[in-house]
Amino acid sequence: MALLQLFITASIPVLKVLLITALGSYLALERVNILGEETRKNLNTVVFYVFSPALVVTNVAQTITYDGMIKLWFMPVNILITFIVGSVLGWILIQLARPPPHLRGLILGCCAAGNLGNLLLIIIPAVCKEKGSPFGAPDVCHTYGMAYASLSMATGAIYIWSYVYNIVRISSKRSTQDSPQSLKEPSESNQVSCTEPLLSSKEYGSAYYCRLSWQIEPQIKSKNCLVRMFQILNLKTIFAPSTIGAIVGFAIGVIPQIRKLMIGDGAPLRVIHGTTNLLGDGAIPALTLIIGGNLLKGLRGSGIQKSIVVGIIIVRYVFLPLTGILIIKGALKFGLVHSDPLYLFVLLIQYTLPPAMNIGTITQLFGAGENECSVILLWTYVFATASLTLWSAFFMWFGPRQV
Template identity: 30%
Template sequence: MGFFDVHFGQQELIHAVVPLLKLLSLTVIGILLAHPRTQIVPKSTFKLLSKLVFALFLPCTIFIHLGQSVSVQNLALWWFIPVNVIISTVIGCLLGLLVAVVCRPPPEFFRFTVIVTGFGNTGNLILAIVGSVCHDGSNSFGPECHTTGTAYVSLAQWVSVLLVYTLVYHMMEPPMEYYEVVEAEDGEIEIVPENLPVNDLSRPLLHEAEWPGMDDKETVHCKTPFIARVFGNVSDFSETSLPDPDLLHDEVHEPPRSPKSIRCLAEPRMVRKIRIVAEQTPVRHILQPPTIATLLALIIGMVPFLKSIVYGDDAPLSFFTDSLDIMAGAMVPSVMLVLGGMIAEGPNETRLGTRTTIGILVARLFVLPTLGIGVVLLADKMNLLIQGDRMFRFVLLLQYTTPSAILFGAIASLRGYAVSEASALLFWQHVVALFSLSMFSIIYFKLLLMY
């Protein structure tokens, strides 16, 4: 019996660690290629590779595997996946608030500390882990390991990306305390930086990895405290440059409405403020190639007629899906090479403080996964999960284990707030995650083998 326990532990260790060692090897290759001392591959090549991942390899992976697995019945069983993203985000933000209170970062980074602890990477990194785990034919998740795992991760991305483009975008607006309201010569009200900390606004490689072409997404309000102006004490000033809907009339030169009709049709002030903020929310950018691929896969996969045409060995368009499958094979190595290139750049300077940085690392990479185990076990006891599906549980657990979302760094760069701090934190999180992921993978495999 003792020999069996030892053998069982060794096999468990191999199944948990070897997939991560494969990813680590790819990352090291990326570091060697991009390191400043070697300069074998220039930074511009890694940026091009990151764009290929974003626009081609990742959409192909999602379209192939999600479309094959999804159906109306399956979608009804997978409802806990997006819910788990929200739960992990809420718990992470509460941990971030605790870190901010205990570690006391500089005041301008209090909100930043909460957000960066709460929002994890639910996309590329988890897909790479799933792909590496499923690469071995003797894996513990069955022959459909890669297809089902990718489908689960792809479904979770919808909620995560939506939260980033709405909640994170607005929470990352520069603090109003570091801006000053001034009146220009033409009478317009301007918001200018007063004592805002200076950040390096260059585009690091890791920002390009999740949001290529960020320069085209900038608006006039990106790097200003827009919500604080709209809802704060300077809201009246900030709205002076906006057209007043109460004074507008039709463009066909109709006579102005009477004061009584204007009062009836007037938009309430609070409704107007909410509308103005909604118009400045970049939610339209959610329709990026990966999310478009997810939408197409869901539509085709849930319509049996369309699914029979696109997916399957005998499908008329099988030659097309096979070509996409070939390109999807480049996703995992490309993601890890780009990650290696990001690590080779090294950490930026940060004013967050060593105590706060360590607090975020411990909360995000060690405390949150521990709490995530409790959440998943509780959901399992409440029969909220698919019975007997180990991959379903594995993906749920990974959502608590990954570092902060790389897209978070892109949002920081877009808003011009805590850019260097975001880059430094993402660097250290991914370095520490190489160890924390290995540790928790062993724990997860031990738990999953009980099913």
């Protein structure tokens, strides 16, 4: 296929995202004020608790089966590799740029976590429908592509809310503890001394940690250490709505008895799947509009070091894609992945995506680095327009040549 045709095919999905994002920015303008800050926060809450988990449930349940999971086992591993490599590169960037402590978790998160959710669900079907696509018949491409994108979205949701959430939480907590007001001295009596909750009860409920005095029995101390360990892990947030949606979707798709009840034209409970699917359809446009509104804040600036923004762009659009090519070529050589051009394309594209938009949600939850996150997302998504198009065109050419 001609390189120009590949470039045009790769550019269409990116332009769709760009147009919806531009609309979100326009609606967020002060003179328009349809998508103001308070509206975005409320809409973000609806997306977080309703639209996103519904989208994950329906796509995973409909496209992932037990046999499919066996064939696609390498994809969760591949996504984990993107997080590990991105974290290492982010740590190097932190050593070079020396950012404030409260931004270190944000930088690591932006380098590690790509937008594995709504972008792939837009890009893959659009690529399949384009004339001259190298992935065969559009309907077959769409079916398999949605399975790959759904698994990617579900796995990414689990990793983001179990890893990125906690590194941002720890980073914001350390910056808070640096101020005298955030510290409380332990009591000298045998009473339990507790700090203020790490999160507001409105978001996730109170999460306290307690320190016991020196006079407490050793076994009680051990019990307290276990409690403290679980509070540090913050297991409740690992099971965020999207993560729960992924688990439910896997259960429906993998267990044949449940699948027959809910999936298919003759399924007795198909109305539940249809209703959930209707809710999930709102996730992508709503989240993309929120992206546009949040990116507008980045235009106003936040005083963040330019070297940090440039460094994240280089990590995500230069080093990660090059690393991905080496890893996928190695996986092909050792027979770890099957030689499906579309599957290879999805595995490769996972290394080229801009930072996950959920990082913006996480910074809003903790109030640490929210403005800086807007600047980072603004410029990474601006550069993603060219980067995603170029890398997508290259991977369309590269993938089939490896089969």
